[in-house]
């Protein structure tokens with residue numbers, strides 16, 4: 001019988017970020033300059049852009065209210081964009 005955990009494991013083993021350093025996908029615990037953050041987020045998004053499990057990754061992050069990091073190619077601010085968000089933000093994934 002499939003469980004929620006086994007479903008999560010199935011997509012995670014195909015993740016393009018698997019084995020990469022988490023510091024690309026998550027901000028440091030200390031302050032991060034805006035230009036450094038923009039560069040880091042672009043590098044993470046480039047990995048996500050070629051990831052075969054981008055949609056389930058994003059669905060997981062939204063469903064579990066992940067507060068930090070790049071998931072499914074979106075930053076925390078982009079994931080939590082409410083009404084009035086840029087058109088197609090989530091539809092393009």
Ligand code: SF4
Nearest residue numbers: 015017048051057072
């Ligand atoms: S979409 Fe990005 S963060 Fe999600 S599994 Fe793929 S590479 Fe990792």
